Amino acid sequence: xxxxxxxxxxxxxxxxxxxxxxxxxxxxxxxxxxxxxxxxxxxxxxxxxxxxxxxxxx
Numbered sequence: 163x164x165x166x167x168x169x170x171x172x173x174x175x176x177x178x179x180x181x182x183x184x185x186x187x188x189x190x191x192x193x194x195x196x197x198x199x200x201x202x203x204x205x206x207x208x209x210x211x212x213x214x215x216x217x218x219x220x
Contacts, residue, residue, distance in 0.1 A: 163210070163213045163214065163217060166206060166209055166210045166213060167210070168205050168209065169206050170203060170207050170210065173199055173202050173203045173206060174199075174203060175195050176195070177199035177200055177203060178195035179192075180192040180193070180195040180199060181196040184196060187196075
């Protein structure tokens with residue numbers, strides 16, 4: 163589960179950097195990367211939820 167938490171943190175850092183670039187500079191490519199990162203974060207969060215539920219059953 164530690165790996166998933168680290169992966170979420172890394173993905174969120176990438177998302178935040180690109181989202182800020184879009185917001186501050188109007189960088190369209192950064193907006194595309196931010197949207198892609200948000201989808202990846204969603205996938206990893208679902209994996210985390212499964213792992214968390216499994217760990218709570220133990």
